[in-house]
Amino acid sequence: MQHASLKRLATLLADGKASSVELCQDYLERIERLNPHLNAFISVDRARTLAEARAADARRAAGETGPLLGVPIAHKDIFCAEGWRTTCGSRMLADFVSPYDAHVIERCKAAGMPCLGKTNMDEFAMGSSNETSYFGLVKNPWDERAVPGGSSGGSAAAVAARMCPAATGTDTGGSIRQPAAMTGITGLKPSYGLVSRYGMIAFASSLDQGGPMAPSAEDCALLMNVMAGFDARDSTSLEREPEDYSRDLDKPLDGLRIGLPREYFGAGLAADVGRAVEAAIAEYRRLGAETVELSLPNTRLSVPVYYVLAPAEASSNLSRYDGVRYGHRAAEYADLTDMYERTRAEGFGAEVKRRIMIGTYVLSHGYYDAYYLQAQKLRRLIAQDFAEAFRRCDVIMGPTAPTTAFDLGAKRADPVQMYLSDIYTIAVNLAGLPGMSVPCGFGEDGRPVGLQIIGDYFSEARLLNVAHQYQLATDWHARAPVL
Amino acid sequence: MSLSIDDVKRIAHLARIRVDAEEAARYQAQLNGILGLIEQMQAVDTAGIEPMAHACDVQQRLREDTVTETDRREAFQAVAPQAEAGLYLVPKVIE
Numbered sequence: 306m307q308h309a310s311l312k313r314l315a316t317l318l319a320d321g322k323a324s325s326v327e328l329c330q331d332y333l334e335r336i337e338r339l340n341p342h343l344n345a346f347i348s349v350d351r352a353r354t355l356a357e358a359r360a361a362d363a364r365r366a367a368g369e370t371g372p373l374l375g376v377p378i379a380h381k382d383i384f385c386a387e388g389w390r391t392t393c394g395s396r397m398l399a400d401f402v403s404p405y406d407a408h409v410i411e412r413c414k415a416a417g418m419p420c421l422g423k424t425n426m427d428e429f430a431m432g433s434s435n436e437t438s439y440f441g442l443v444k445n446p447w448d449e450r451a452v453p454g455g456s457s458g459g460s461a462a463a464v465a466a467r468m469c470p471a472a473t474g475t476d477t478g479g480s481i482r483q484p485a486a487m488t489g490i491t492g493l494k495p496s497y498g499l500v501s502r503y504g505m506i507a508f509a510s511s512l513d514q515g516g517p518m519a520p521s522a523e524d525c526a527l528l529m530n531v532m533a534g535f536d537a538r539d540s541t542s543l544e545r546e547p548e549d550y551s552r553d554l555d556k557p558l559d560g561l562r563i564g565l566p567r568e569y570f571g572a573g574l575a576a577d578v579g580r581a582v583e584a585a586i587a588e589y590r591r592l593g594a595e596t597v598e599l600s601l602p603n604t605r606l607s608v609p610v611y612y613v614l615a616p617a618e619a620s621s622n623l624s625r626y627d628g629v630r631y632g633h634r635a636a637e638y639a640d641l642t643d644m645y646e647r648t649r650a651e652g653f654g655a656e657v658k659r660r661i662m663i664g665t666y667v668l669s670h671g672y673y674d675a676y677y678l679q680a681q682k683l684r685r686l687i688a689q690d691f692a693e694a695f696r697r698c699d700v701i702m703g704p705t706a707p708t709t710a711f712d713l714g715a716k717r718a719d720p721v722q723m724y725l726s727d728i729y730t731i732a733v734n735l736a737g738l739p740g741m742s743v744p745c746g747f748g749e750d751g752r753p754v755g756l757q758i759i760g761d762y763f764s765e766a767r768l769l770n771v772a773h774q775y776q777l778a779t780d781w782h783a784r785a786p787v788l
Numbered sequence: 789m790s791l792s793i794d795d796v797k798r799i800a801h802l803a804r805i806r807v808d809a810e811e812a813a814r815y816q817a818q819l820n821g822i823l824g825l826i827e828q829m830q831a832v833d834t835a836g837i838e839p840m841a842h843a844c845d846v847q848q849r850l851r852e853d854t855v856t857e858t859d860r861r862e863a864f865q866a867v868a869p870q871a872e873a874g875l876y877l878v879p880k881v882i883e
Contacts, residue, residue, distance in 0.1 A: 404863040497843035511842050540848060609826045620803060627804075629876050634869035641879045646806035658805055662796070662815065663822055665803040679829050681839035686832075688840060721821050737843020762844075 307335060307467040308785065311376055311524040314470055318365065318375045325358040325365075325375030325419060332377055332421050336468045339788055342449065345462040347382050347440045348390045349422040357419035364417055373531060374417035379469035381460050382423035383430055384515070385504040386410045389420070393506045394428040394438040394456075397632045397652035407504025408536040409473060409515050416531045421469045425459030428654045429623065430480055430508045432456050433726050436717055437656040444713070445488060446786045447752055451710035454484030460518050461488040466788055471519035471528050475505060477512045478611050479705075479730025482742035485518055486705035486755020489744040491772065491782055492518040493525045496762050497737035498543035501536035509618035510541075512611075512734040521782045522743065522772035526551035529765060545763070553770040559593035561771065562698040568604040569703030569729055569757075581746030581754040582704045585775065589702075592774055597698045601690040606683050607732035608724055613667050613680035614735070619657075620664025626652060659720060688736040695761045700771055704729055705755035709748035729757060739765050743772045744781040753781075790820045 309317070317323040333351055340346050354377070361375040385391045385403035387410075392398045406414065413420070427437040435443040435458025443458045445451035446466040453462040457474030461484035464472050474481040476494035485492030493516045500515040507513060517528035529550040536542045563586065570579060586596060628634035628648030635647035653661070667676035694701060706726060716723040733740040739762070742755035756775075760768040776782045791799070796816045800807045807815065861874060870877040 401867060404860065404867060498846075537849070537851065541842070541844070541846075543844065543846070544849075606829060606832065609828045612822060613826055613829070624804075628869055629878055630864075631867040632869070638879065641881050642804070643806075644879055645804040646801070649804055650806035653805070658803075659815065659818055659822070661803045661805065662799045662819060663826075666791075666799050666819070666823075667826075669799070669802065675830070676826065678839055679832075679834060681841060682834035682837040683829055683832060685837055685840035686834070688843075719821075720818055721825050724822075724825065735843075 307331065309470065310521060311373060311470055311519065311527045314376045315373055319370065325361040325377070326355060328375065329354050329358040329377050329419055329421065332469055336422065339466050339468055343444050343446060343462050343466055344441050345425055345443055345459045345466065345468060346379070346422040347392055347394070347425050347459070350389065353388065354419050354421055361417040361419055371417055372527060376418055376470060377421045378413060378418045379421045379424050379460060379463050379472040380410065381426055381457050381473050381475060383426060383475050383506045384410050384473060385506065386420060386423070389423055391423065392440065394426040394440060395652065395654070395657070396439040397626050399439060399633065401632055405504060408501035408538065409532050410504065412531050412534060418531065424463050424472055427456035427458065428657050429506065429619070430456040430475060430477055431619070431656050431660055433479070433483060433723050434711070434716065435459065435484070436713065437654055439654060442713060445710050445752070446788060447489065448710070448750070450712055451752055452487065452713055454487035454706070454710060456480040457518065458484045461485055461490060464488070464490045464518050464520065465786065467785055471517060471524050473515060473532065474518045475513055475515045476734065477509050477615060478734050479727040481516050481518060482705050482730050482740055482755065482757060483727060485742040487710035487753060489753030489781065489784060490518060490520055491522050491525050491744065492516065492742050493529060493765065493769070494733065494740045495529065495533060495765055496739045498541050499533045499765070501534070501539040501542045503536050503538040507622040509615040510622060511618060512615060521776055522741070522769045523551065523554060526554060526769045548766060550766050550769055553766045554773040556770050557593060558589065558771065558774050561589070561594035561700070563589060563594050563596045564599045564694050564698030564701040565596055566599055566601040566604065566694070566701060566703060568601050573707050573728065574704060575708040575748065577748040578704050578706070578708060578754050581748070582756055585745035585756045586702060588775060588778060592778060599694050599697055601694060601732065603683065603687045603690050604728070604732055607687055607735055608728055610680045610683045610687065610735060611731045612663065612724060613676050614684065616660040616664035617668050617677055618664070620661045620668065623657070623661055656720070684735050687732050691736045691738060700768065701759040703757050705742040705757040709750055709752035709754060733759055738762060739768055741768050741772055743775060746781055790823065791816055
């Protein structure tokens with residue numbers, strides 16, 4: 306059961322060959338066995354999951370059908386889910402039981418998908434290795450000495466270890482794609498505005514976007530159909546006609562124009578990752594695609610621009626954690642200011658504090674033009690690079706990350722080195738474009754490699770088609786670690 | 789441009805994060821490393837380029853000025869560190 310696709314699980318349920326309760330029990334047993342080693346889940350609540358599964362089975366018994374009715378899912382612990390502890394990987398919210406559901410959670414519930422648990426993550430989604438979580442690091446199921454990537458590292462590890470058939474993630478600078486690459490699964494970061502941010506704990510609001518993580522592109526398409534949709538409570542949610550993201554999966558790739566940015570294949574790219582990505586592009590040529598060399602000249606600037614804009618937005622968003630309305634409050638304090646300062650000193654970890662301070666600094670009097678405004682101008686240049694590129698190609702391909710998963714602890718002491726591991730993913734968020742990571746082989750260390758596929762705005766169905774056709778011709782996505 | 793220890797303490801206070809002397813020294817080195825990375829931006833001439841605040845250039849939606857939320861005060865105050873009689877409790881701010 307644990308290696309079945311979403312489509313296969315849905316068929317088993319529709320044919321009456323399995324119940325949602327049985328599926329959930331299977332996955333819960335695997336979670337109980339593997340989570341002590343991997344730490345992919347922060348919260349598991351067997352009784353609550355099984356109650357949701359029984360409700361899904363009852364809906365089916367009453368005649369209801371639905372493509373994923375009864376298929377279980379895990380949620381990144383950034384999504385508020387009523388009755389579930391929702392921590393965002395932080396001590397600040399360690400005991401926060403959400404009184405309401407995020408829009409994504411509402412949609413999954415409406416689709417009848419029981420929640421298997423809340424997955425581990427970098428604190429407030431700030432990190433690229435899942436090592437900043439207050440609830441401990443997550444190990445990569447392929448190699449327990451390696452990080453799973455971040456910030457959606459728990460979701461990625463849980464899917465890779467087949468502790469859940471699929472999971473939700475969020476991506477602000479690569480947090481779906483980079484961990485998907487490092488754990489050998491498929492992940493989609495949608496165009497900005499397609500998935501509501503309501504109830505998704507905010508990090509950098511102009512960049513944050515939820516999306517699906519699963520073994521295959523087909524799974525991601527089915528889950529995207531559930532997650533995406535207009536929501537008036539998110540002021541940047543886009544009013545668009547609902548789409549079936551799986552509609553183009555079976556289209557052939559003849560004539561597909563693949564753009565290859567030279568900046569994604571230069572210095573800094575590990576040779577073994579480069580070889581796996583080149584082999585994937587060769588496979589695409591066999592499938593009928595042609596390749597076009599092009600340039601995204603401002604790629605280099607995307608990391609500095611991101612580390613102005615994201616911390617600036619974070620310092621504003623995280624000012625809400627003041628120990629008054631919810632979350633942690635220091636036990637002892639002299640006055641109100643002291644209460645704020647001690648509460649935030651105790652509640653936030655080191656990486657979150659660094660980013661809040663950087664954000665506070667770049668927004669402070671006298672520095673706004675030099676940092677924040679300059680970064681916003683460069684953001685436009687980065688977005689224009691892509692607009693220019695998409696005149697000459699249909700999709701852009703390259704590596705998702707410059708290396709395979711690095712060792713636990715390797716970059717923990719040096720924030721700048723950690724930030725540079727997102728060099729190929731960040732620009733996509735700045736532009737607001739959709740991007741995917743698709744497993745395409747293994748490095749010399751036996752750790753997975755991800756191929757990144759970037760599309761123009763709202764081309765998700767095309768991206769999923771491009772990924773699916775590759776997955777029909779290869780089996781990297783079907784491989785799972787032996788656990 | 790590099791931050792002094794006093795700059796770090798001032799920023800931490802603006803951000804309402806208490807730091808002790810040892811932490812301030814550690815953050816000084818790390819924040820200066822990050823600012824060194826950010827400095828690369830300054831080499832680019834951006835005269836005449838419109839700042840981009842958002843991924844999609846769409847207008848903010850307007851809605852009717854009507855009540856859309858139900859009263860969930862009890863549920864929301866149940867997760868507060870200290871609440872009493874429908875009020876959030878904080879240290880005394882007015883003598």
